[in-house]
Amino acid sequence: MIPSTRSQKITGKQSEAGKVLADLDQTYADVAEKMKAAGKENAEFTLVQAWSSDNVPQMRIFTNNSLAVKTLNKIGLKNAYSDPAFEPYGYSEKTVEALPALQQSNLLYVVPDNDNVFASQLKNNAVWKNLQFVKENRTYSLGGDTWFFGGPLSAKVLVDKAAEVLAP
Amino acid sequence: MIRRKLEVAAASGTPEQAQTPSVPAGHASRGVLFIVFLAGPLLLLLIGMVQITQGTADVRLGTIREALFHLDPEDPLQQIVRGVRMPRAVMGLVAGAALAVSGVLLQTLTRNPLASAGTLGINSGAYLAVIVSAIFFPSLGSSSPLLSASLGGLLAGGIVFLLAGSKRISPIRLALGGMALSLVLSSITGTLQLLYENETSGLFLWGSGTLVQNDWHNPASTWGWIAGGIAISLGFSRNLDILLMDEAVGRSLGQRIALTRTLSVLLAVLLASVAVSAVGPIGFVGLLAPHLLRLMGIRRHLLLLPAAAIWGGVVLMTADLGVLVLEPVFGILPAGAVTALLGAPWLVWLVYRMKPSRGDVQGSGSGMTLGWLRRVPYGAAVLTAVLLLAAGFLAGLMLGSKTLTLPETLSALTGGGSKLVRYMVIDTRLPRLLVACLAGASLAVSGALLQGVVRNPLADPSVIGITSGAGLGALTVMMLVPGLSAAFVPGTAFLGAMACAAAIYLFTRKGGVEPAKVALIGMAISAFCAAGIQALVVKAQLRVASLLVWLSGSTYARSWDELQMLFIWPLALLPLAWWIARRLDLLALGDAAAIGLGVKPDRVRALAGLIGAALAASAVATVGTVGFVGLLAPHAARVLAPSGTRKLTVLAALLGALFLLLADLVGRTVLAPKEIPSGLVVAVLGAPYFLWLMKSAGSRRT
Numbered sequence: 001m002i003p004s005t006r007s008q009k010i011t012g013k014q015s016e017a018g019k020v021l022a023d024l025d026q027t028y029a030d031v032a033e034k035m036k037a038a039g040k041e042n043a044e045f046t047l048v049q050a051w052s053s054d055n056v057p058q059m060r061i062f063t064n065n066s067l068a069v070k071t072l073n074k075i076g077l078k079n080a081y082s083d084p085a086f087e088p089y090g091y092s093e094k095t096v097e098a099l100p101a102l103q104q105s106n107l108l109y110v111v112p113d114n115d116n117v118f119a120s121q122l123k124n125n126a127v128w129k130n131l132q133f134v135k136e137n138r139t140y141s142l143g144g145d146t147w148f149f150g151g152p153l154s155a156k157v158l159v160d161k162a163a164e165v166l167a168p
Numbered sequence: 169m170i171r172r173k174l175e176v177a178a179a180s181g182t183p184e185q186a187q188t189p190s191v192p193a194g195h196a197s198r199g200v201l202f203i204v205f206l207a208g209p210l211l212l213l214l215i216g217m218v219q220i221t222q223g224t225a226d227v228r229l230g231t232i233r234e235a236l237f238h239l240d241p242e243d244p245l246q247q248i249v250r251g252v253r254m255p256r257a258v259m260g261l262v263a264g265a266a267l268a269v270s271g272v273l274l275q276t277l278t279r280n281p282l283a284s285a286g287t288l289g290i291n292s293g294a295y296l297a298v299i300v301s302a303i304f305f306p307s308l309g310s311s312s313p314l315l316s317a318s319l320g321g322l323l324a325g326g327i328v329f330l331l332a333g334s335k336r337i338s339p340i341r342l343a344l345g346g347m348a349l350s351l352v353l354s355s356i357t358g359t360l361q362l363l364y365e366n367e368t369s370g371l372f373l374w375g376s377g378t379l380v381q382n383d384w385h386n387p388a389s390t391w392g393w394i395a396g397g398i399a400i401s402l403g404f405s406r407n408l409d410i411l412l413m414d415e416a417v418g419r420s421l422g423q424r425i426a427l428t429r430t431l432s433v434l435l436a437v438l439l440a441s442v443a444v445s446a447v448g449p450i451g452f453v454g455l456l457a458p459h460l461l462r463l464m465g466i467r468r469h470l471l472l473l474p475a476a477a478i479w480g481g482v483v484l485m486t487a488d489l490g491v492l493v494l495e496p497v498f499g500i501l502p503a504g505a506v507t508a509l510l511g512a513p514w515l516v517w518l519v520y521r522m523k524p525s526r527g528d529v530q531g532s533g534s535g536m537t538l539g540w541l542r543r544v545p546y547g548a549a550v551l552t553a554v555l556l557l558a559a560g561f562l563a564g565l566m567l568g569s570k571t572l573t574l575p576e577t578l579s580a581l582t583g584g585g586s587k588l589v590r591y592m593v594i595d596t597r598l599p600r601l602l603v604a605c606l607a608g609a610s611l612a613v614s615g616a617l618l619q620g621v622v623r624n625p626l627a628d629p630s631v632i633g634i635t636s637g638a639g640l641g642a643l644t645v646m647m648l649v650p651g652l653s654a655a656f657v658p659g660t661a662f663l664g665a666m667a668c669a670a671a672i673y674l675f676t677r678k679g680g681v682e683p684a685k686v687a688l689i690g691m692a693i694s695a696f697c698a699a700g701i702q703a704l705v706v707k708a709q710l711r712v713a714s715l716l717v718w719l720s721g722s723t724y725a726r727s728w729d730e731l732q733m734l735f736i737w738p739l740a741l742l743p744l745a746w747w748i749a750r751r752l753d754l755l756a757l758g759d760a761a762a763i764g765l766g767v768k769p770d771r772v773r774a775l776a777g778l779i780g781a782a783l784a785a786s787a788v789a790t791v792g793t794v795g796f797v798g799l800l801a802p803h804a805a806r807v808l809a810p811s812g813t814r815k816l817t818v819l820a821a822l823l824g825a826l827f828l829l830l831a832d833l834v835g836r837t838v839l840a841p842k843e844i845p846s847g848l849v850v851a852v853l854g855a856p857y858f859l860w861l862m863k864s865a866g867s868r869r870t
Contacts, residue, residue: 056380093499095380097224097252100244124383126251127244 024152031075031163038167044080044105045072045162046133049091049148050117057117059094061102066090068148071155072108072162080105096127103132106140108162113144140165200464201471208478212261215485219260220253222492227253255381259446260488260503261481262387263379264453266394266443268480269401269473271454273436276408276469277429281462282343282688284454285321285440289349291449293324294441296357303364313445314389321441324353325433344624347631347691351795355851359844377448377504379488386446393442397435398477404428405469412467450484450504451695452511457483459518483507499706505699512696519688520675546815549808553822557605560829564601565593567837595727603726603734604832604846605825607787608797610738612824613745613817614787615798616805617780620752620813621773622690623683625803629784630795632686633694637668638788640697643704658733658789665785668693673774686777730790737786741779742821748776749813794847797824800854 008017035041047062047069061081062069067090069079080102083092092098099107111117118139122128133139142161147154221227225248234240235249267285274283285291297320298313305316328346381387401408407428443450457480458472466472487506494501565581566572572580572589579585580593615628622632629635641664642657671693676685751772754762759769784798801824802816809819831849838844 055382056378057382094224095252096382097248100225100248103244121382124385126247126383130241130244130247 020152024156027156027159028074031159031167034163034167035076040166041076042078043076043166044078045108046080046099046102046105047072047148048107048109050109050111051115052117052121055121057096057121059096059098060091061094061098062091062148063087066148067150067155068158071158075159075162077162077166096122096125099131100127103134105133106138106166107133108140108142108165110142110144110146110148116141197465200466204461204464204466204471204475204478208475208482212478212481212485215482215489216257216261219257219485219489219492220249222489222495223248223253251383252381255384255387256379256488257485258387258391259381260379260485262391262394263443263447263450264457264480264482264484265398265477266390266439266480267450267453267484268457268476269398270436270439270443271480272458272469272472272476273401273408273432273439274454275458276411277432277436278342279412280342281459282455283346284451284458285436285443286350286449286451286454287343287691288328288346289324289353290321290328290437290440291444291451292350292353292357293327294318294321294444295449296320296353296360297323298445299357299360303360314393314442317445318438318441321437321444322434324349325437329433343691344627344631344687347694348628348799351630352851352854355795355848359848359852377444377450377502378500379447379484379491379503380500390442390446394439397439397442398473401432401435401473402470404431405473408432408469448502448504450507452507452514453480453483453487456507456511456514459514483510486510498703501703501706505702505706508695508699509703512692512699515692515695516675516689519685519692520678546809546819549805549819550822553819553826557822557826557829560826560833561601561605564604564829564833565597567833568592568597569836599728599731600726600832601829603731603790604828606731606734606738607791607794608801608824608826608828609742609821610783610787610824611794611797611828612801612805612820613742614780614784615824616802616813616817616820617745617748617752617776617783618798619802620749620755621683621777621780622687623756624687625806627687627690628796628799629780629788630793630798631694632690633668633672633692633697634665634690634781634784635788635793635795636694636697636701638662638665638785639793640664640700640704641667642789643701647704658730661789662785664697665781665788668697669778669781669785673777683773686773726790734786734790738783741783741786742817744779745776745783745817746814748772748779749817752776752813791828792845792847794828794850796850796854797827800850800857801827804857 008014035043047066049060049062051058061083062079063081063083064070064079065087069090072079081092085092109118118128128134142158142165146157146161148158217229217232220232221229225245227245227249231245232249234243235246235254239250240246270290271284274285274288275281277283294317297316300320301313301316328342328349407424411425411428411432440454457476460479460483461472461475466475484503484507487510488503490506490510491501491503494506562574562577565577566574570592572593576585576589577593580590581598583590585593611629614634618627618629618632619625621627638661642661644664645656645660672686672689675689676682751767754765754767755769755772757765762769762772788794802820804823804827805816805819809815827850828846831846831853834853835844835846835849
């Protein structure tokens with residue numbers, strides 16, 4: 001999460017780095033306020049990256065040890081998903097079968113713009129159609145350009161997007 | 169005729185059934201019928217039930233009953249059963265039935281127990297067509313993959329049957345031709361997938377099929393075609409019985425036989441293509457299920473066809489159950505990989521069991537010459553090849569992301585020029601070209617030797633399984649010892665390739681190293697290793713990303729280090745190959761004659777096979793699984809120069825070097841700065857030549 005202090009030293013940009021991190025903390029605080037105001041404090045989410053392979057929807061459901069989930073925690077949201085196994089990359093690869101257990105939460109997802117499995121492959125899927133968050137329109141696309149990994153900038157984009165969809 | 173029958177017998181492992189000299193018996197015992205037609209459907213039901221309970225969500229048998237009879241639309245588990253798992257089970261049944269019935273038809277039609285949509289290249293053709301239409305006619309492709317798949321399947325089937333047109337073609341040659349054709353087709357598919365990543369990303373990624381369903385769309389749109397196809401085939405089952413009778417009887421029945429043949433080809437291709445359009449190319453079902461039934465004594469098509477439909481379903485659903493059971497530990501495997509893992513050992517066992525038949529070795533089954541071609545004198549051919557190689561080499565040094573002039577290149581070679589140019593020429597381009605040349609030469613000579621051993625012009629390290637063995641070896645070690653340096657890849661690949669060669673030798677040793685057996689066991693091992701590679705890639709994912717480029721066969725960024733590892737092998741082995749070549753020539757006279765001349769055929773074959781395998785292994789270890797050089801270079805050499813394996817090895821080595829060199833050059837200049845792996849370039853450049861080759865090899869045989 002925090003860029004290594006060593007790289008700050010090597011590049012001699014400690015002050016710039018400090019400013020970036022301070023800005024990021026400020027963003028967290030602002031967005032957390034917004035969430036509270038919208039009544040979304042402690043709202044549960046399921047964070048998913050999805051794409052299709054073999055014409056089959058593939059999903060990465062992010063676990064609590066991932067950067068993206070920890071980032072969303074900072075703005076007062078809670079991950080609905082937990083995997084008993086430890087996932088070294090911070091996500092479990094699952095199919096649509098994993099979603100019914102999470103249907104009370106808000107689905108936050110990222111799909112490639114030209115490969116939206118939720119709009120194409122799963123559109124007529126019996127399981128998908130009957131999920132609570134689908135029926136109640138609680139599925140939110142974070143856009144194709146949000147990245148769940150990376151550094152301060154991608155973290156900022158993630159929380160801004162989350163605020164945009166959950167607390168408009 | 170007798171020889172052919174012996175070959176058929178040898179290939180099937182059950183002589184009496186393969187020859188079917190007179191009326192097919194049709195006296196399957198009551199017990200067998202009971203097992204096939206009563207226990208089969210019950211087994212299907214059982215597998216289906218177990219399969220539906222497997223997966224992420226916790227589904228029990230009770231849930232299935234409720235989902236079927238008292239549907240509660242609010243219950244997500246029941247939705248999972250009805251919307252996800254039942255379609256998958258039904259798809260397995262339908263696709264398995266289609267593939268198995270298609271297999272029966274093709275086997276009867278070609279009188280070849282090794283025929284199936286997978287082995288004849290129909291699956292790969294259909295799959296390639298699906299990819300092509302997805303890229304170039306997206307609107308057509310997505311709405312009706314069925315149409316494009318059928319066209320592709322028909323085209324591939326047409327090519328193979330063109331080759332089989334002379335009815336005398338031996339089953340093994342047909343199967344090898346089909347395997348080689350599907351290798352070509354899947355290489356083209358691979359290239360297209362690489363070039364049009366975005367358009368094809370959603371399509372079958374590993375090209376080996378999956379039964380996962382999102383809804384009822386696939387089963388609903390295919391079952392009608394498949395049921396209809398099977399019903400029609402039942403309608404002319406008696407004519408199919410006649411096809412298996414003596415050719416004379418068949419001929420006297422004239423017109424109807426021709427109609428039956430045409431109809432069954434069309435039906436077989438249609439059934440396979442429909443299956444491919446829904447689940448991707450899945451092999452071995454069309455071999456396994458019919459073989460099981462024929463072993464049980466079911467011969468009459470009226471019984472065999474429906475039985476194959478049932479047991480094809482059993483085979484594919486069992487494989488899919490394996491996929492599901494392995495999913496928690498292994499990740500999602502392609503169903504096609506599992507059928508290959510199940511089916512390949514079966515094929516090995518079949519071949520291992522078969523009685524030694526010496527009949528196969530008489531005469532020149534090897535198709536080593538293409539007599540009607542005007543020959544170039546040997547010296548001239550070698551000289552031309554050397555000149556071309558030198559020219560190609562210079563071009564390789566000059567061309568690239570930055571093109572150099574000839575004087576610049578030459579001065580860099582002699583130590584002049586700027587530092588950057590010297591670095592480009594000497595440190596990046598030169599070693600890479602040398603690696604390409606050495607690897608190409610090794611693969612070509614390996615192919616020449618293996619073709620001599622197997623006595624089939626379509627044998628090649630990649631068809632025989634040595635290349636995929638190398639890939640599997642490297643991957644396995646990388647998986648078992650995480651964090652192992654990439655420097656060990658060549659060594660482990662070498663071990664894998666040699667292990668495959670040893671396995672082929674062990675399984676074929678009984679009763680003498682027979683060419684036909686080598687070819688078959690090699691094919692089975694190749695399929696097995698390819699499936700193993702798929703499984704490991706699925707399992708390891710990110711950890712083997714660096715190996716994927718290597719697996720696709722590439723001369724990318726080869727440096728002096730790789731050259732150091734590679735060069736010793738060809739230097740040691742090429743002279744050995746030259747030495748053993750003459751003995752191989754003697755074998756071409758037939759085993760009896762060779763023994764008379766004081767040559768021990770088995771020992772020569774084993775030794776030549778070993779040298780060939782070692783050459784291929786060393787090449788694969790450095791440049792990855794580059795196929796076809798071993799197939800194409802020896803053939804080009806044979807066309808150009810007179811026969812004689814010794815001269816052939818020299819010319820083939822030169823041409824192989826030239827070939828891979830050019831592939832490297834084309835691969836890195838055509839789409840620069842993007843690079844196409846040379847393995848794919850070889851396959852695409854070689855495909856037209858290969859098709860011509862199959863045609864002439866097929867028509868030449870008398």
